[in-house]
Amino acid sequence: MGKRTKPQALVIADLAQAEAALAELAGIDRSLEATKAAMNEEIDGAKASARAEAEPLEARRKELAVALEAFATHNKAQFFAKRKSLDLGFGVIGFRMATRLKTAAKTTWGQVLEALKNYGFTEAVRVREEVDREAMRDWPVERLATVGVTRETADDFYIEIKQEEVANKAA
DSSP states (O other): OOOOOOOOOOOOOSSHHHHHHHHHHHHHOOOOOOOHHHHHHHHHHHHHHHHHHHHHHHHHHHHHHHHHHHHHHTTTHSSSSSSSEEEETTTTEEEOOOOOOOOOOOOOOOHHHHHHHHOOOOGSOOOOOOOHHHHTTTTTHHHHHHHHHHOOOOOOOOOOOOOOHHHHHHH
């Protein structure tokens, strides 16, 4: 078996090489955008095709389900007097007891929430708690330390490609 070598990292030695690297990055970005645009176009076409193919099937499925429900409701006394379901060759139809909550007439869920709060029925109120980092961003260091948070400053590297310049040079 041959000896393995690690690939060497690219080293940029001067401003001319840095400029060339940025130009290459800009070209790669443009190629990636074109590739992604073509991919999205293909995906959109596939979705539209699948939607067109599925639409009549979904409509027919809904039509059959409504007809089966009407049949079962019409013949409820005959087929479902002593049982909740009827096993047929290709599936089961039946009735299932379901309980739902809905608001009383002229009452909204917002009004229900207010009433729950007013009466102290907090077990029926969902509260999602999370740390608001944006609010803590301006706090002094002492206050942050009190709650177990430190402020860290980093000098993050960034690359900003001038797309207009690349487009002008490519044209």
